[in-house]
Every structure is written in structure tokens, then in C-alpha cells.
Amino acid sequence: MWQPDEAADPVRLAHAWMRAVAAVTFVPGPRRRARDLLESFTVRLADALAEAPFDAEAGYRVGEELVDARLADPAVLAETLRILTPGLLRIGGLAAGDSGGRTGGPRVRPGHAASRPDDAAGAGAGDGLVAERVGALLGRLAAGFTETLRERGADATETLRRALETRRRREEAGIQRRLKNALLYDPLTGLPNRSKLLDGLRSVATGAPPGERVGLCLLDIARFSAVTDTMGHERGDELLRLCAQKLRAVAHRHHYYLHHLGDDRFAAVITGSTGPNDLIKAADLLLRALPDPFVADGHAMPITGRVGIAETTAADVIPAGLLRSATIALGWAIRDDAGPIAVFDPDRGRTDIRRHELTAAMPGALEDGQFLLHYQPLVDLLDHRVAGVEALARWRLPVTGLVPPEQFIHLAEHTGLIHKLGLRLLEDACAAGVRWQRSGVFVSVNLSPVQLADPGLVATVAAALDRTGLPPSRLQLELTGSDTLTGSGALRGLADLGVRIAIDDFGTGRSSLAHLAELPVTGVKLAPRFLRTLDDPTLLAGVIRLCHDLGITVTAEGVETDAQASALRRLACDLGQGFRFARPSPPEDITRMLA
Numbered sequence: 001m002w003q004p005d006e007a008a009d010p011v012r013l014a015h016a017w018m019r020a021v022a023a024v025t026f027v028p029g030p031r032r033r034a035r036d037l038l039e040s041f042t043v044r045l046a047d048a049l050a051e052a053p054f055d056a057e058a059g060y061r062v063g064e065e066l067v068d069a070r071l072a073d074p075a076v077l078a079e080t081l082r083i084l085t086p087g088l089l090r091i092g093g094l095a096a097g098d099s100g101g102r103t104g105g106p107r108v109r110p111g112h113a114a115s116r117p118d119d120a121a122g123a124g125a126g127d128g129l130v131a132e133r134v135g136a137l138l139g140r141l142a143a144g145f146t147e148t149l150r151e152r153g154a155d156a157t158e159t160l161r162r163a164l165e166t167r168r169r170r171e172e173a174g175i176q177r178r179l180k181n182a183l184l185y186d187p188l189t190g191l192p193n194r195s196k197l198l199d200g201l202r203s204v205a206t207g208a209p210p211g212e213r214v215g216l217c218l219l220d221i222a223r224f225s226a227v228t229d230t231m232g233h234e235r236g237d238e239l240l241r242l243c244a245q246k247l248r249a250v251a252h253r254h255h256y257y258l259h260h261l262g263d264d265r266f267a268a269v270i271t272g273s274t275g276p277n278d279l280i281k282a283a284d285l286l287l288r289a290l291p292d293p294f295v296a297d298g299h300a301m302p303i304t305g306r307v308g309i310a311e312t313t314a315a316d317v318i319p320a321g322l323l324r325s326a327t328i329a330l331g332w333a334i335r336d337d338a339g340p341i342a343v344f345d346p347d348r349g350r351t352d353i354r355r356h357e358l359t360a361a362m363p364g365a366l367e368d369g370q371f372l373l374h375y376q377p378l379v380d381l382l383d384h385r386v387a388g389v390e391a392l393a394r395w396r397l398p399v400t401g402l403v404p405p406e407q408f409i410h411l412a413e414h415t416g417l418i419h420k421l422g423l424r425l426l427e428d429a430c431a432a433g434v435r436w437q438r439s440g441v442f443v444s445v446n447l448s449p450v451q452l453a454d455p456g457l458v459a460t461v462a463a464a465l466d467r468t469g470l471p472p473s474r475l476q477l478e479l480t481g482s483d484t485l486t487g488s489g490a491l492r493g494l495a496d497l498g499v500r501i502a503i504d505d506f507g508t509g510r511s512s513l514a515h516l517a518e519l520p521v522t523g524v525k526l527a528p529r530f531l532r533t534l535d536d537p538t539l540l541a542g543v544i545r546l547c548h549d550l551g552i553t554v555t556a557e558g559v560e561t562d563a564q565a566s567a568l569r570r571l572a573c574d575l576g577q578g579f580r581f582a583r584p585s586p587p588e589d590i591t592r593m594l595a
């Protein structure tokens with residue numbers, strides 16, 4: 001017998017319809033002919049569903065033709081409605097879409113409108129539209145069937161008509177009920193779905209005492225796709241049904257309202273808690289309930305989950321907002337190593353949003369020339385002369401102003417824009433270096449590890465020097481993490497160009513003295529934390545001596561006081577950089593300072 005979760009394919013639906021009809025009535029003529037006929041009807045109905053403008057009369061004509069084909073038994077109509085209601089909903093993409101499209105959205109035979117008729121109308125309203133169309137088509141089909149039957153069967157008695165009418169009404173009520181279920185419940189697990197969750201939250205927002213706490217635990221099965229990939233979709237469905245069953249038991253015991261939002265995602269609404277701690281406990285209970293391991297076909301798959309939590313008071317519940325917050329927290333729980341449960345924190349949420357905004361704005365900003373450089377002097381500790389300047393990236397946003405590099409460099413690394421951005425900044429810095437050439441300063445440019453991994457880096461740097469005319473000895477490149485640099489071919493290539501190479505943030509963990517001797521390095525920039533060891537300078541003195549033995553220049557970063565500057569000078573540290581000497585400033589200020 002056809003199941004509502006069979007493929008949304010008109011041909012398979014027609015076959016299911018045929019089986020159901022044959023089970024309740026005598027099918028005249030060759031079976032094959034009847035099947036072809038039902039197939040063509042199904043295709044026509046499926047087409048009508050997606051047709052613009054929509055015309056429910058297609059349904060009426062199918063009803064007529066059913067009777068004409070002598071499939072005129074009232075039981076045929078009943079079976080027709082029973083089979084076609086869920087079938088057409090799926091073809092319309094409704095049930096499949098509602099379950100999150102785990103199978104990749106509506107499956108419609110090639111040649112049929114592959115998109116849902118209501119795509120433009122947006123998910124919530126659109127689901128209603130599909131359902132409305134299916135209802136209208138099948139309503140007209142029933143009318144076509146009964147009216148034709150009455151016309152054709154001149155001998156049909158009034159009693160038969162009434163019986164048919166009653167049956168039709170009952171079926172119509174059934175259709176309505178099933179439509180509603182399809183709209184509000186997940187077809188796989190039978191649990192209320194996302195629409196029902198939002199409905200429920202709306203009622204809580206208006207119905208619960210304003211001060212009552214309302215929480216949402218959003219649970220995601222980790223690596224669910226690994227189960228479907230290795231065991232197949234049927235096993236995946238089985239796992240989801242099993243999860244639903246286990247979670248439902250916990251929810252029932254503790255009065256949580258459990259929902260299945262599609263795919264491997266479940267949500268529990270918890271009211272009347274005393275705050276986030278209660279919700280963390282609830283999340284823990286839900287996670288423990290998961291069927292771990294999941295055993296099928298002789299394989300045991302470990303099953304774990306992650307939970308994102310959001311909570312507020314009933315008066316403050318905005319249903320979609322609460323769901324979004326829980327989804328963001330779930331993202332944290334999935335990505336961070338801090339444990340399987342994360343509670344939404346509005347401050348962190350704002351940071352995330354800002355990050356997304358900045359990421360999106362970056363390519364346009366690069367075109368607009370919103371990235372620029374400030375420069376900070378590197379000062380000789382003996383005579384306080386400026387020996388070099390470090391180029392530090394800034395992003396001037398039209399309204400909010402300067403954004404520091406800590407907020408955007410890692411985003412640019414993540415999206416790969418760092419290559420284009422880095423090149424632009426390198427050329428700017430080289431051009432500035434040419435302008436300041438008479439003062440004998442070098443420009444020091446930061447390179448991110450992502451840039452260093454670019455096989456074209458050496459050629460890029462050579463081209464920038466060429467284009468601007470800056471002598472290589474006047475360019476210093478700052479690299480971080482000496483531990484990861486030993487195998488870098490790029491480093492050798494850069495050194496061969498004749499540029500200076502400095503290890504930045506030396507002493508912050510990813511750099512060690514042991515590697516210094518192996519690297520073609522000309523300078524080391526000590527991280528500001530070294531300044532905190534000045535009370536007992538033996539360590540610092542040792543580092544500086546070793547560097548000097550290797551012919552490496554030492555710059556101390558973050559020098560803020562006279563005392564630090566003098567202590568560093570006594571230790572024979574070469575250069576100092578920090579607010580004690582100058583803050584990072586626009587190039588015009590540097591030009592003035594050098595003059």
C-alpha cells in the first residue's frame with residue numbers, strides 16, 4: 001500500500017492509486033490501460049498544481065473522466081481522495097519541504113514543474129497555498145465525479161446520490177484534517193514541526209504570565225549525514241524515528257514540548273524554568289536520551305548531539321527571534337570545543353552579526369579604497385632615531401570610522417580576500433617607503449600565514465618592489481609562528497630577494513629559539529609580554545644575546561614607559577616600538593616626523 005512518504009513522483013503515485021482502486025472495485029478492460037489512464041490523470045493534476053494561472057477545473061475533468069472510464073464506484077472516489085491528497089501535497093513539495101528537504105527538496109518527475117507553485121510567496125504562506133490548491137483540485141474532482149455519475153447514471157436513485165454526497169462531505173472533512181496535519185506535523189516522526197513551534201511560542205508569548213521564563217533547546221545530531229552516507233537513507237530515517245521516540249519520552253516525563261524541525265534537528269520548549277541552568281540540565285537530559293550507539297546492519301554508530309539554548313521571559317518572547325538565537329547558540333556548540341551545549345549570549349550574538357556584516361562588506365570596501373595604512377615608528381633605543389616604520393592596516397568604514405585589524409584580518413584570511421588586500425597594502429607601503437627613502441627608514445609589512453602559503457607570494461613581492469622602485473633592503477616582512485616556518489620554501493625565496501624578514505610576536509607560543517638558527521631571519525620582534533619579565537631580566541638578556549649571536553636584530557614591542565625603554569637599552573635591545581615613542585599614525589604625520 002502506498003505510504004505518504006513514498007517518492008513524490010506522479011508515476012509512482014499513479015501506480016499506488018491503481019493498486020488502491022483495484023482493491024475496492026472491478027477494473028474493466030486491460031489493467032494496463034487503466035493504469036496508463038490513471039497515470040495521465042496524475043500527471044495532469046500535478047501539472048495543474050504548478051500551472052499559472054491556477055485552474056481547479058482540471059480536477060473536475062479528471063472526476064468526469066474517471067466515471068466515463070467506468071471507474072464509477074463511490075469507493076473509487078474515496079480511495080482516490082485518500083491516495084491523492086498526501087500524494088499531491090508531496091508533489092507540490094509540501095510534505096517534503098516540511099521535513100526539511102533532507103532528500104533534496106521536492107522530487108518531481110523530469111518534465112514536470114520542478115518548483116513549487118508558491119515559491120515566490122515565501123515558506124509559511126506558500127505551504128498554505130499548495131494545500132489550498134490540492135484541496136481545490138480534489139474538491140472539484142469529487143464534484144466532477146459525483147455530478148457525472150448522476151448525469152450518466154439516469155437510473156441512479158436519490159438514495160445513492162445522498163449516500164455519495166454524505167461520503168463526499170466526510171472525505172472533504174478528512175482532506176481538511178490531513179492537510180492540517182501535513183502542515184503542522186513532521187511526516188517522518190509525527191512530531192509537531194517548525195510552524196507548530198512558532199505557533200506554540202506565539203501562544204506562550206500572549207498566554208503565559210509575563211514574568212514566566214520560556215526557554216528553547218535546539219538539538220542537532222552530530223554527523224547525522226555520516227549515518228545516511230554509510231548506512232543509507234532508510235537507516236537515517238530509522239535513526240531519526242528512534243531519536244524522536246527517546247526524546248519524546250524525556251519530554252513527556254519533564255513536560256517539555258518537543259518538536260521536529262526537519263532533518264536531524266529537534267526543539268524542546270521549556271516553560272517555567274528558573275533560568276539558563278535549568279535549561280542546561282534539560283539539554284543534558286535530552287542529549288543523554290539519544291540512542292548511542294545506533295546499531296543497524298551489524299554496525300554500531302556513535303550518536304552524539306549538540307544543543308543551543310535561548311531563553312527569556314514570556315513577555316519578551318518573539319518566536320522567530322528566540323528560534324534564531326537558539327540557532328546561533330547551536331552554531332557555537334557545533335563549532336566550539338567548549339562542550340556540546342551553548343547558551344545564547346546577546347553580546348556574542350552582536351559580535352557574530354558584526355562579523356558577518358564586515359565579511360559581506362569587505363570586497364566592496366576593497367574596491368572603494370576603504371583600506372589604508374597607519375605607520376608606527378621603530379626607534380633606535382640608543383639615540384631614539386627612527387629606523388623603520390611598521391605598516392598597520394586600518395579599515396575606514398563610511399559611517400562608523402576606523403576598524404582595527406584585529407576585527408578584519410582573520411575574516412579576510414577566512415574568505416581568501418587577504419591575498420588581494422595584502423597585495424594592495426604591500427604596494428601602498430612600498431610606495432610610502434620610496435617617499436621616505438631619503439630618511440633611510442625601512443617599511444615593515446605584516447604578512448599573514450595564509451599569504452605565506454600562497455605559492456605566488458615571492459613573485460608578488462618581487463613585482464611590488466619592481467613597480468614601486470623600493471630597494472629590497474628597505475622592506476621588512478613580519479611573519480608569525482616561527483615553529484611553522486622551518487619547512488617554508490617561500491621564506492627562502494623571500495630572503496633571496498634581499499628583503500628583511502622578522503619574526504613577529506616572538507614569545508607568544510608558536511615561536512621558539514630552537515628554530516631561529518635554521519631560518520633566514522634578520523629580525524625578531526619581541527611580544528609585549530616580554531616587558532613584564534623586566535623585573536628579572538635574565539631571560540630577556542639571554543634571548544637578546546642569542547639573537548645577536550645569530551646576527552638577528554631585536555625589536556621590543558609595546559614599549560609604553562621611559563623605565564621600560566631604559567631597561568631595554570641596558571639589555572642591548574636594538575629597537576623599540578610603542579606608545580612611549582609614537583602611536584600608529586597616518587602617513588602625513590610620519591612624513592612630518594621624518595622631516
Ligand code: C2E
Pocket residue numbers: 376391392393404405406409425446447448478504505557558559560577578579580584
Ligand atoms: P602587530 O604586528 O604585533 O602590531 C603591533 C600592534 O601593537 C599594533 O596593533 C599596534 O597599534 C599595537 N601597539 C603598538 N604600540 C603599542 C603600545 O605601546 N602598547 C600597546 N598596548 N599596543 C601597542 P594593531 O595596529 O591593532 O595591529 C594588530 C595586529 O594586526 C598586528 O599586530 C598584526 O598582527 C595585525 N596586522 C596589522 N596590520 C596588518 C596587515 O597589514 N596585514 C596583516 N596580515 N596583519 C596585520
Ligand code: MG
Pocket residue numbers: 390446478504
Ligand atoms: Mg607586526
Ligand code: MG
Pocket residue numbers: 504505525527557
Ligand atoms: Mg607584533
